[in-house]
Amino acid sequence: MKKILLPLSMVCLLLVVCFTVINCKADQPNVSMIATPTPERPAGQTDVLQLAVEPIPTVRIAFIGLGMRGPGAVSRMTHIDGVEIVALCDVVEENVKMANEILADRGFPKAQEFYGDTEVFRQVTALPNVDLVYVATDWLHHAKVGIQALKDGKHVAIEVPSAMNLDEIWELINLAEEKRLHCIPLENCCYDFFELTTLNMVQQGVLGEILHGEGAYIHGLERFWDKYWKNDSDSLGWRMDYNMRHRGDLYPTHGIGPVCQALNIHRGDKMNFLVSVDTKAVGNLEYVKGKTGEYPENFRNGDHTSTLIRTEKGKSILIEHNVTSPRPYSRMYQLTGTKGFANKYPIEGYALDLGEIDAEITADYENLNAHSFVPKKLREQLMQKYKHPIVKDIEEDAKTVGGHGGMDFVMDYRLIYCLQRGLPMDMDVYDLAEWCCLIPLTEMSLDNNSSPVEIPDFTRGAWNKLNGLKFAQ
Ligand SMILES: NC(=O)c1ccc[n+]([C@@H]2O[C@H](COP(=O)([O-])OP(=O)(O)OC[C@H]3O[C@@H](n4cnc5c(N)ncnc54)[C@H](O)[C@@H]3O)[C@@H](O)[C@H]2O)c1
Numbered sequence: 001m002k003k004i005l006l007p008l009s010m011v012c013l014l015l016v017v018c019f020t021v022i023n024c025k026a027d028q029p030n031v032s033m034i035a036t037p038t039p040e041r042p043a044g045q046t047d048v049l050q051l052a053v054e055p056i057p058t059v060r061i062a063f064i065g066l067g068m069r070g071p072g073a074v075s076r077m078t079h080i081d082g083v084e085i086v087a088l089c090d091v092v093e094e095n096v097k098m099a100n101e102i103l104a105d106r107g108f109p110k111a112q113e114f115y116g117d118t119e120v121f122r123q124v125t126a127l128p129n130v131d132l133v134y135v136a137t138d139w140l141h142h143a144k145v146g147i148q149a150l151k152d153g154k155h156v157a158i159e160v161p162s163a164m165n166l167d168e169i170w171e172l173i174n175l176a177e178e179k180r181l182h183c184i185p186l187e188n189c190c191y192d193f194f195e196l197t198t199l200n201m202v203q204q205g206v207l208g209e210i211l212h213g214e215g216a217y218i219h220g221l222e223r224f225w226d227k228y229w230k231n232d233s234d235s236l237g238w239r240m241d242y243n244m245r246h247r248g249d250l251y252p253t254h255g256i257g258p259v260c261q262a263l264n265i266h267r268g269d270k271m272n273f274l275v276s277v278d279t280k281a282v283g284n285l286e287y288v289k290g291k292t293g294e295y296p297e298n299f300r301n302g303d304h305t306s307t308l309i310r311t312e313k314g315k316s317i318l319i320e321h322n323v324t325s326p327r328p329y330s331r332m333y334q335l336t337g338t339k340g341f342a343n344k345y346p347i348e349g350y351a352l353d354l355g356e357i358d359a360e361i362t363a364d365y366e367n368l369n370a371h372s373f374v375p376k377k378l379r380e381q382l383m384q385k386y387k388h389p390i391v392k393d394i395e396e397d398a399k400t401v402g403g404h405g406g407m408d409f410v411m412d413y414r415l416i417y418c419l420q421r422g423l424p425m426d427m428d429v430y431d432l433a434e435w436c437c438l439i440p441l442t443e444m445s446l447d448n449n450s451s452p453v454e455i456p457d458f459t460r461g462a463w464n465k466l467n468g469l470k471f472a473q
Contacts, residue, residue, distance in 0.1 A: 049459065055420060056422075073403075076403055121145050155183070169437055170433075176429040190258050193406070198344075202335065209337060214318045243300070252436070255333075257427075262335055273455055274438065347373075349379060361378065362378070365378055
């Protein structure tokens with residue numbers, strides 16, 4: 001009898017162990033989480049948190065990528081003092097010539113021109129008279145150009161998403177750390193007026209502790225698909241092509257950037273893991289059928305992708321991606337705090353506990369509580385009071401020059417402002433990494449039945465070194 005009982009108890013024990021491993025919580029290290037290894041930091045290298053370099057009083061810029069997006073940046077830079085635009089580069093000659101016309105119209109000297117193929121950018125990053133390389137190519141060339149620019153000793157600012165996979169991300173981080181150069185994402189949505197004001201309210205404790213944030217890129221791109229650069233004659237255009245080949249959230253940075261700033265990611269907290277779920281693909285298939293005459297067989301990107309993230313300090317984030325459904329534009333931007341709530345889309349509003357709003361502003365209002373949005377007039381008073389210091393002096397200029405209502409100008413202005421004064425940038429290479437890593441990691445989760453995927457600590461141990469996000473003044 002003893003002989004039978006012993007093996008039986010062993011089998012039971014084994015079953016209990018297996019059950020525990022499979023069911024243990026996903027935010028603890030266990031076999032059910034997909035690991036994403038962190039490469040060791042090369043010897044002699046340190047992090048670039050709060051990196052400050054020698055001031056560059058006149059910033060000499062080279063632009064690479066002058067399709068729909070790039071020329072707007074060229075134009076905006078001509079409205080900022082202490083900038084020289086020294087080189088313009090695109091595969092397509094006509095795009096370069098048109099960008100040079102912008103300079104001529106604005107009374108600027110013409111810049112050196114580079115065009116012809118996808119490798120010509122290497123002549124530009126090698127130029128000795130360039131301080132900053134500003135990249136607005138298609139997604140597949142963003143990191144390639146960024147890596148070469150850093151190798152050639154230039155600061156680099158890259159349109160979003162700035163890198164598409166973990167290899168590119170780690171190479172950008174390693175080069176920025178080795179060369180002590182800035183490498184930032186051009187995430188303009190962090191500079192929209194509602195987001196900046198709300199960030200200021202968060203940093204002053206008006207919403208209490210932020211527990212949950214939501215962000216999205218919900219934007220039907222039908223009218224743009226035909227206009228993207230076609231990397232070869234058979235191509236549907238680079239962006240649809242990328243959607244065809246990849247599942248996951250392919251454009252996460254507009255949604256996640258402002259939320260990560262409010263949650264102090266890598267400035268006191270870090271994202272630990274994500275889980276993604278997508279729908280089947282429907283909308284984009286119709287576009288492809290319209291172009292090619294047949295439905296594609298293996299279109300990878302679902303119409304709607306939702307991603308949930310949990311942080312080390314017990315916060316959660318929801319990020320959504322949808323570029324095809326008939327829906328109003330939305331970046332969502334919601335923050336849920338212990339004392340209040342902020343919401344940008346579809347209507348801007350704040351809901352706050354009465355005690356948290358200054359008495360002189362609330363005196364005229366009765367029965368205020370966080371179960372409904374504050375009245376419009378009070379919202380406007382709050383937005384005035386908590387206007388972010390970095391926009392106070394430039395709001396009018398930003399709205400005049402424009403670029404998505406002014407936020408693009410604020411972004412460019414801050415980039416140049418910090419370079420000219422030798423200040424740390426508002427966004428750094430770790431922001432770039434954290435926001436862009438959603439692209440490969442959501443795909444990994446989806447291809448593994450929505451398994452949790454570990455989000456690396458891109459600072460390699462320094463995520464708790466800084467005490468919150470501060471924009472240098
Ligand atoms: N932040 C925002 O609000 C925002 C808005 C629009 C676009 N974007 C981003 O800007 C980037 C460009 O988008 P777009 O709409 O202008 O696309 P686009 O297809 O109109 O332009 C891309 C341009 O890059 C050029 N190009 C490609 N490879 C190149 C290379 N190796 N060297 C030089 N030039 C090269 C192409 O010739 C083309 O002119 C994308 O990454 C996109 O996601 C960001």
